Amino acid sequence: MLSVKMIVIALFLGVLFGFALNKAGLTKYHKIVNQFRLTDFTVLKFMMTALVVTMIGVYPLRELGVITFPAIPETYVLGNLVGGLVFGVGMALAGFCPGTAMAGAGEGKWDYIVPGLLGFLTGAVLFGLTYSSFMPQLKAIGNYGNVVLPDLWHISPYLAVFVFALMALVLFYLIDRVGMHRKEKKD
């Protein structure tokens, strides 16, 4: 059972998360699909900024021994990649993902609330029912466990965060100043 404290914390974090998704405009079909058309880089800018800000916060806290990393996502090369490949198809078709659909549902979008959420539930049921027939095998391929890159490569976490932040800044520069994005075609 969840403690009342944990419920309050989860609600608080969820509300801020949904609020950020709403304000970034990611609850809109065109914002998602136009990222894949390379005419609008909101998704990438939003994600990369979030990643950099969080890692600048959590890595020093970990080095100082204040926190440990919770539930690091498991790396199993083929499954992560194939999952991503299938995910991209659905995301580009529908223009949402589970998080943005939930925030969009809160904005009053019936198409997110009814077919969207029913789709997620159906997908999750199908996954659970078929899990034992293929996932254990898939997870065994290229499995590095619950690892993060600085530990895997034995490099300084500060260096890793610095390089990642630098890569993000170069990417933002290319998008905003050099004009990496494509122009929307006129009808």
Added chain:
Amino acid sequence: MNWLKQQINKELWSPYVAGALLGIVGILTVVLAHALLGASGGFENLAAYIGKAISPNNMYFNFMMKAEITYPVILLVGIFFGGMLGALSSGTFKFRTMDSEQWKKAYGKQTWKRWLLLFVGGIIVEFAAGVAGGCTSGLAISGGMLLAPAAFLFIGGMFASGIVTALIVYGKKY
């Protein structure tokens, strides 16, 4: 203060500002909850109620993703109200069955088509999130912010196939 309030209430923020807010939420999640953000996992817990009714001895729904109101489920509830709060602040909250002009240009203006495609898209996305070990929130963002290689494999795959899918859907209008 008025200026700040106006900025907050705007419908769209700079993606960098919204992203920075999410980044701070990411730090708070680890510090306060000793957990990560996520969305697809909560749906798996909810789906377990249905899954167990269909297959009572199913291993996954009995031992891995149990039919329980877990932290990810509460997070989903929060995300819902966060989206609502954002829409209310900018005066864009409205009940609607579909609202995207670009969607109508790409697929036609029939509502049933959109509803069907969102249902199918939802199935694909959630199943794929299960395979990958998380979705855009739980794997791409939460894993990426910890520099987990899983996240970057997922993001690479997602962008590659997303671009190809958009190319196919939009054809000459890509």
